[in-house]
Amino acid sequence: MSILLPTNLQKCPSPSLSLSLSLSPSPPPPIHSPSPSSAFSYLGTRRRCLRFVTSSVASLQSSVANGSAPAAVVVERGQIRLGLPSKGRMAADAIDLLKDCQLFVKQVNPRQYVAQIPQLPNTEVWFQRPKDIVRKLLSGDLDLGIVGLDTLSEYGQGDEDLIIVHEALNFGDCHLSIAIPNYGIFENIKSLKELAQMPQWSEERPLRVATGFTYLGPKFMKENGIQHVAFSTADGALEAAPAMGIADAILDLVSSGTTLKENNLKEIDGGVVLESGSCGKRRALTDRKGALNTVHEILERLEAHLKADGQFTVVANMRGNSAEEVAERVLSQPSLSGLQGPTISPVYCKQDGQVSIDYYAIVICVPKKALYESVKQLRAVGGSGVLVSPLTYIFDEDTPRWGQLLTNLKL
Ligand SMILES: Nc1ncnc2c1ncn2[C@@H]1O[C@H](COP(=O)(O)OP(=O)(O)OP(=O)(O)O)[C@@H](O)[C@H]1O
Ligand SMILES: O=P(O)(O)OC[C@H]1O[C@H](OP(=O)(O)OP(=O)(O)O)[C@H](O)[C@@H]1O
Numbered sequence: 104m105s106i107l108l109p110t111n112l113q114k115c116p117s118p119s120l121s122l123s124l125s126l127s128p129s130p131p132p133p134i135h136s137p138s139p140s141s142a143f144s145y146l147g148t149r150r151r152c153l154r155f156v157t158s159s160v161a162s163l164q165s166s167v168a169n170g171s172a173p174a175a176v177v178v179e180r181g182q183i184r185l186g187l188p189s190k191g192r193m194a195a196d197a198i199d200l201l202k203d204c205q206l207f208v209k210q211v212n213p214r215q216y217v218a219q220i221p222q223l224p225n226t227e228v229w230f231q232r233p234k235d236i237v238r239k240l241l242s243g244d245l246d247l248g249i250v251g252l253d254t255l256s257e258y259g260q261g262d263e264d265l266i267i268v269h270e271a272l273n274f275g276d277c278h279l280s281i282a283i284p285n286y287g288i289f290e291n292i293k294s295l296k297e298l299a300q301m302p303q304w305s306e307e308r309p310l311r312v313a314t315g316f317t318y319l320g321p322k323f324m325k326e327n328g329i330q331h332v333a334f335s336t337a338d339g340a341l342e343a344a345p346a347m348g349i350a351d352a353i354l355d356l357v358s359s360g361t362t363l364k365e366n367n368l369k370e371i372d373g374g375v376v377l378e379s380g381s382c383g384k385r386r387a388l389t390d391r392k393g394a395l396n397t398v399h400e401i402l403e404r405l406e407a408h409l410k411a412d413g414q415f416t417v418v419a420n421m422r423g424n425s426a427e428e429v430a431e432r433v434l435s436q437p438s439l440s441g442l443q444g445p446t447i448s449p450v451y452c453k454q455d456g457q458v459s460i461d462y463y464a465i466v467i468c469v470p471k472k473a474l475y476e477s478v479k480q481l482r483a484v485g486g487s488g489v490l491v492s493p494l495t496y497i498f499d500e501d502t503p504r505w506g507q508l509l510t511n512l513k514l
């Protein structure tokens with residue numbers, strides 16, 4: 104999934120205006136963009152916003168082409184709008200992710216498409232289908248969004264105004280790939296190159312590919328120099344197309360690979376169109392009042408949460424003569440250095456009316472995967488009473504993605 108944010112919203116009224124303008128013959132704006140898996144991206148659209156300001160016709164066309172109803176009056180927005188998936192496999196995950204960041208989306212009922220996050224009073228949440236989130240970011244009707252990288256790439260079509268703020272949200276993991284039957288004339292075909300070189304394809308009888316990715320599919324084939332290709336499209340269950348005789352190959356999302364296997368299809372070398380989180384940063388400017396602060400806060404919470412997600416806090420007691428001596432023993436073990444080094448504090452015990460220091464408490468962060476190894480190492484150097492608790496946040500001094508975003512925005 105990805106988070107997106109538009110820029111310069113202060114200068115960007117919501118698209119709207121009179122119905123007669125919809126008759127204008129100007130071409131519709133780009134509609135698609137890619138992103139398998141989870142990425143969080145903010146879209147910025149200074150150029151597009153400026154276009155809205157200067158051309159009301161363009162604004163209305165964006166609204167119409169993107170399926171949003173044109174408003175009757177141009178209204179400047181004070182609230183920042185965050186688009187979340189209204190349904191599908193990412194809907195609950197997106198809300199859960201925000202919840203893990205202590206940002207609680209208050210939706211009165213599931214059919215109400217607007218909601219609030221009390222922790223972000225200047226932000227309103229709008230629930231939309233993922234592709235409409237990208238379209239509405241492009242049109243300026245949304246400022247931020249969480250979508251899959253495949254959706255972002257397909258419907259954003261490489262628009263430079265889309266900025267990915269966070270590209271790896273740890274959910275919706277999948278990739279976009281070409282698959283062919285593992286039987287018949289394709290039995291021995293193992294790569295895209297071999298597929299392209301099959302003598303069967305010609306101008307009259309091209310390789311037929313079924314896909315829902317009608318922007319990324321042709322782009323990928325063109326970039327790979329594959330000439331004789333024809334695309335067909337459907338809304339789902341594409342894996343049935345080869346067996347039905349409708350297509351030779353498919354281009355679709357793959358996660359576990361089960362659907363391919365169950366339909367006697369296989370992936371091929373060089374056939375991955377989009378890897379999880381492979382979408383690059385895009386330049387744009389973000390200038391709506393308060394928007395950058397909101398982006399900063401969401402980003403910080405996200406980064407801190409995602410970083411903490413893989414770690415435990417481990418506390419243990421250790422007998423010793425001084426903090427330094429205990430530190431030496433702890434640091435002699437490879438998995439006990441924590442994020443920056445162990446915190447070691449004296450434990451004050453009262454015995455026979457006397458306060459003495461016989462023990463030291465050590466506190467470290469340990470990767471979840473290395474927990475048991477770390478406990479063994481702690482015991483090996485005299486650790487006892489080991490307490491393990493989950494971590495909610497790890498706030499670093501700075502968020503590298505924030506610096507990267509500012510650089511992208513030339514701020
Ligand atoms: N099998 C999968 N495993 C993991 N993530 C997936 C998978 N399929 C899709 N996704 C991710 O989840 C996003 C939403 O997929 P979902 O199937 O919920 O909606 P959709 O395919 O856009 O719409 P619909 O299937 O309702 O027509 C996709 O854009 C992709 O990023
Ligand atoms: O590799 P897998 O884990 O088997 O997942 C891949 C399948 O999941 C998605 O379909 P979805 O479930 O969204 O159904 P759809 O085709 O109706 O969109 C995708 O389009 C593949 O068909």
Ligand SMILES: [Mg+2]
Nearest residue numbers: 191192338339
């Ligand atoms: Mg689907």
